[in-house]
Amino acid sequence: MNDLSEADNIAQVAQHLQQAQRVLFITGAGLSADSGLPTYRGIGGLYQQQDTEDQVPIEVALSYGMLRTHPALTWKYLLQIEQACRGVGYNRGHEVIAKLAQDKEVWVLTQNIDGFHHAAGSPNLIEIHGRLQHIHCMSCKHKEVWPDFSHLQLENLPPVCPACGGILRPAVVLFGEMLSPLETLSLTQQVQQGFDIVFSVGTSSLFPYIVAPVLEAKHDGVPTVEINPGKTEISNAVDYRLRNRAAKILDDIWNTWKQMS
Template identity: 50%
Template structure:
C-alpha cells in the first residue's frame, strides 16, 4: 500500500495531541468479517422485510420487544450469530494501544463489543452491547460470551418473572443517558484530533462531534472507502479500510519514537 496522503501530518498531530476522539461505525469491523451495510448494528438494510412480514426497523423496535419479544429476539440472535467467533482486528487493537500514548475516547455505534475486547477504556457505546443482558423489571444484569449459553429465547430472568433483553438501543428507543452524558463531557472538554472511521454518519450525534472539530482547532480525519455525510468537513480523507490505514499510521508513529 502506498503512503496515505498527509499521513505524516496526522502522525505529527497525534504525537502532540492532548486528547483524541475516534468515532467508529460498522466499517471498522469489516476486517473482522462483519458486514458493513447500514441498519441495526450494521447488519441489516433498513428497507429489508423480515420473514414475519415486518420491516426490520419494526421487528427490531422497542415496541415489538415489549409486545412480541420472540420476534425481536429471533433477529437479535441472527445478529449475534453473525458476530460469533469474530474477533477485534488491527484497527480496534491500534486504537486501544494509542491510549497508552494520549488520552483517547472512542464513540462507537457498534454493538459487537470489539472495542471493549481490544482494551479501549474510555468507551462510549452509544447503541449498547449485544452481549450485556438485563431484566427491565428487576434490573438483573448478566454478561454472555455468545447466545449459545441461552437455552430459550426470550431468556427468562432468574430472579423474577420477567425476561432478559440485550442492553442495546432498539429502533424507537432513547439513547442511554450515561453514554450521552459522557459524550457531552467530551464535547465540553474538546480534542485535538478526531477520526471518523467506517460510518456513514447519518445520525446527528455521530456527525456533530466530527463537524465540531473546527471549533476546537482539531484535525479531522475520515477513513472510509466511500464518501459520507461528513466528508466535506474532513481535513484529511483516506479512502481505504480501517485496518490498513491505522496500521500505516501506527508504523509512522513507531518510527518517530
C-alpha cells in the first residue's frame, strides 16, 4: 500500500497494465452491486445471516442437504436470488474487463453467479461458484440454459426434468458442496502460469482460493491492486488500494490506459 492520491495510483496501475500481457481480475459481489444487485456473501448473504421465514438459516436453506430432502424450500430461495438479478445487466466495470481482453490475455476469476462477465463478453472465465442460469437434472444428463426464472411459480417448485421427471437444479455451488473440479483445475493451471498484474475487485476476500492468487502474485513481485470501498483481509498486502466503486475505478483505469496506448 502507498500514500499516493487516487489519480496517481490509477496512473501507476495503468502503467503496469500497459506493460502486462497476462492479467487476472478476481471479482465479487461489489462489482455486480454497481449493476444494482444487493451485495452478499457466497450466494446467501441477501439475508445477512438472518434466519429465513422458514425458520432455518439461509446457509441451511441453500445447502445440498436441503436440496436433496426439501427441494421446494431450496428452490424458493434460489428463485429469490434470481429475482434480484432479473432485468439487471452487466455494468461499465464488466465491460472494461471484457474490452481489455481484446488487447491482453485477461482471465476472470469470479465468485458471482449472475453470468454478467459472460454477458459482457469476457472470454476466459473461471466461475468458481457456478452460474445460476445453467440448469441440469439431478437424475439424468439433461441440461438447459434459462435466461431467467420467470416461468417458475412458487406453488410449482421444484422444477422437474422434462426427460425423466427428476429434480432440476442450477449449476451453483450450494453450502456444503465442493467447488467444481473443472473450475478449480483451470484456476490452478492459470495461477501456475503466472500473471503480470492481479486485480481484486469488489470482493470481501473471505475465501482462501480468492485470497491466494493475490498473495502469490505479491510474493512473486507482481503488481497487485485492490478496488474496494471497504477494508478487507488483503488491503494491507496489495501494492495499490483504490477505495471507490468498482465500475468507476475500472472506467478511470481504462481511460488513463487508453491515453497511454
